[in-house]
Amino acid sequence: MQLIPDDIDWTAYARQTEARVKVKAASSFDLQAEFAPRDPKVRVAEMWSTKLRDRIEFRPAELTCWAGYNGHRKSMFLGQVMLDLIHAHYRVLLASFEMAPSRTLARMAKQALAHIRPRGEPLDAFSRWTDGRLWIFDHMGRIEPETCLAVCRYFADELKGQHVVIDSMMMVCASEESMDEQKQFVTDLVRLAQETGLHIHLVTHCRKPQSGEERPPTKYDLRGSAAISDQAHNVITVWANREKAAALQVNPHDTVAQAKPDARVSVEKQRNGDWEGAVGLWFDPSSLRFCDDRSSKLEPYPL
Numbered sequence: 001m002q003l004i005p006d007d008i009d010w011t012a013y014a015r016q017t018e019a020r021v022k023v024k025a026a027s028s029f030d031l032q033a034e035f036a037p038r039d040p041k042v043r044v045a046e047m048w049s050t051k052l053r054d055r056i057e058f059r060p061a062e063l064t065c066w067a068g069y070n071g072h073r074k075s076m077f078l079g080q081v082m083l084d085l086i087h088a089h090y091r092v093l094l095a096s097f098e099m100a101p102s103r104t105l106a107r108m109a110k111q112a113l114a115h116i117r118p119r120g121e122p123l124d125a126f127s128r129w130t131d132g133r134l135w136i137f138d139h140m141g142r143i144e145p146e147t148c149l150a151v152c153r154y155f156a157d158e159l160k161g162q163h164v165v166i167d168s169m170m171m172v173c174a175s176e177e178s179m180d181e182q183k184q185f186v187t188d189l190v191r192l193a194q195e196t197g198l199h200i201h202l203v204t205h206c207r208k209p210q211s212g213e214e215r216p217p218t219k220y221d222l223r224g225s226a227a228i229s230d231q232a233h234n235v236i237t238v239w240a241n242r243e244k245a246a247a248l249q250v251n252p253h254d255t256v257a258q259a260k261p262d263a264r265v266s267v268e269k270q271r272n273g274d275w276e277g278a279v280g281l282w283f284d285p286s287s288l289r290f291c292d293d294r295s296s297k298l299e300p301y302p303l
Contacts, residue, residue, distance in 0.1 A: 002131070002134075002135045002136070003101065003135070003136050003137075003138045004093070004135055004136065004137045004138060004151065004154070004155070005138050006137065006138055006139035008154070011150075045057060045058040045059070045085055045088065045090055045162075045163070045199065046058065046084070047080075047081055047084045048084050048087070048088075049080060049083070049084050049289070049290075049291075050080075050265075050279070050281055050290055050291065050292060051279050051281070051292045052265065052267075052279060055267065055273075055275045055277075055279075056234070056236070056267050056270060056273065056275070057270075057272075057273055058085070058163065058199045058201075058234075059199065059233075059272060060162070060197045060198070060199055061193045061194045061196075061197050061198070061199070062193055062199050062200075062233035062234065062271075062272070063186070063189050063190050063193050063199075063200045063202060063231070063232045063233050063234070064199065064200070064201050064202070064232065064233065064234040064235070064236060065202050065203075065204050065222070065228055065229060065232040065234070065235045065236070066078050066201060066202065066203050066204070066236050066237075066238065067203075067204045067205065067206050067217065067219070067221070067222050067235065067236070067237050067238075068205070068206055068217060068237055068238040068239055069205070069206050069208060069213050069217060069239070070205060070208070071240075072213075072238055072239055072240040072263075073238060073240055073263065073283070074203060074237075074238035075096070075098075075099075075167055075168075075203060076107065076288055077238050077263070077265065077290055078165060078167070078201060078203065078238075079104070079107060079108050079111060079288075080111050080288075080289060080290055081201075082094065082108070082134075082163070082165060082201075083108060083111055083112050083301060085162075085163055086129075086130065086133045086134055087301055087302070089133060090133070090162045090163055091132070091133060091135075091159065091160060091161045091162045091163070092133060092134050092135070092161070092162070092163045092164075092165070093134075093135045093136075093137060093151075093152075093155045093159075093161050093163070093164045093165065094134070094135070094136050094137070094165045094167070095137040095139070095148070095151060095152075095164065095165060095166050095167065096136075096137075096165070096167040097139060097140055097141060097142070097143055097167065097168070097171035097172075098140070098167060098168060098171060099140075099167075100140060101136045101138055104136065105136070107288060109123060109126045110287055110288050111287060111288050111289050112126055112129075112300065112301045112303070113126060113287075113300045113301075114287040114289060114298045114299060114300045114301075115286075115287060115300070116286040116287065122300075125303045126303060128303075129301075129303040135155065135159065135161070137151055141171065142171055142172075142174075143171060143172055144172075145172050145173065145181070145184075145185045145188070148166060148172050149188055149189070149192055152164050152166075152189075152192055152196070152198060152200065153192065153196060155198075156196035156197065156198050157196070161198060162197075162198065162199065163198065163199050163200075163201065164198055164199075164200050164201065165201045165203070166189075166200065166201065166202050166203065167203040168202075168203035168204065168205065169182070169185070169202055169203065169204045169205075169224075169228075170204075170205060172185060173185055173224075179224065179225040179227075180225075182224045182225040182227065182228060183225045183227035183231075186202075186225070186227055186228050186231050186232070187227070187231060189202065190231050190232075190233075202228075202232070204222055204223065204224070204228055205222075205223045206221040206222055206223055206237070207221055207222075207223045209221070213239075213242060214242075214243055216237065216239040216264050216266065216278070217237050217239060218237065218266075218268055219235040219237070219268035219269055221237075222235075229268075229269065232269065233269075233270075233271045233272060234267070234269055234270050234271065234273070235267075235268040235269040236265065236266065236267050236268065237264075237265070237266045237268055238263065238264075238265050239263065239264045239265075239266070240262065240263055240283075241260060241261060241262055241263065241264065244257045244260045244261075244262060245262075258294065259294075260280075261280030261281055261282055262281065262282050262283035262290075263280070263281045263282075263283055263290060264278055264279070264280055264281075265278065265279055265281060265290075266278035266279075282294045282296065284298055
């Protein structure tokens with residue numbers, strides 16, 4: 001794991017490059033490639049540790065919005081997604097502005113090692129495993145949109161990065177009520193992804209419904225500008241079944257509650273994919289891992 005300090009002069013990377021001439025003859029595009037069978041040698045970024053495998057792909061030059069109510073473990077689930085990508089040797093940058101880098105890494109280490117309190121050599125092995133695959137932007141708190149975009153461009157240009165996590169949008173845009181600022185930021189992220197080939201993962205929040213959080217959110221519940229879900233290539237929501245958790249607090253042996261999933265992950269939009277829908281997942285509190293069912297045996301990632 002490498003740290004990207006926040007005292008770099010971002011000026012050069014903050015300047016938006018002029019787009020090349022993009023008006024082209026239709027015949028100049030490779031239409032054959034659109035219908036050709038996928039080359040089995042070409043890797044596609046996807047999850048492998050949950051039943052979302054083969055259902056959602058994280059393609060180059062796209063923006064994915066990860067949304068959910070506050071405290072419903074969307075960042076935790078996204079950490080597991082990034083471990084899957086790191087396992088597949090993708091180069092990932094985590095820009096988490098709400099959690100210290102050491103805490104972010106400690107949580108990911110638990111997930112990777114499938115252990116509640118990993119120590120000693122396994123932790124050292126995890127650190128070695130992340131070298132050349134995982135970078136952390138060492139900054140907490142508010143960040144200007146221009147600087148955030150510059151960090152992404154730096155990672156793509158200088159470190160040949162492929163995936164960037166921005167957690168979260170509320171730390172970039174000054175106000176969740178500033179619709180124009182949000183729309184411009186998302187527009188700039190989409191453009192940046194197209195120019196660099198990065199896949200950008202943006203964490204956003206959902207409005208708390210008046211009826212409570214028993215209803216899973218949809219792409220229409222994202223807090224702020226509608227341009228967030230409109231412009232994103234993919235929108236994925238993460239919802240925790242708090243009703244189940246409450247029932248098990250009252251009666252840990254409630255078999256009806258135990259049979260229900262702990263979480264619901266819904267692919268609300270996948271512009272260039274074939275599948276949209278929701279899956280139920282179980283959560284293991286000791287490793288912070290999400291799994292297909294409550295009988296799943298959790299193994300450490302092969303470091």
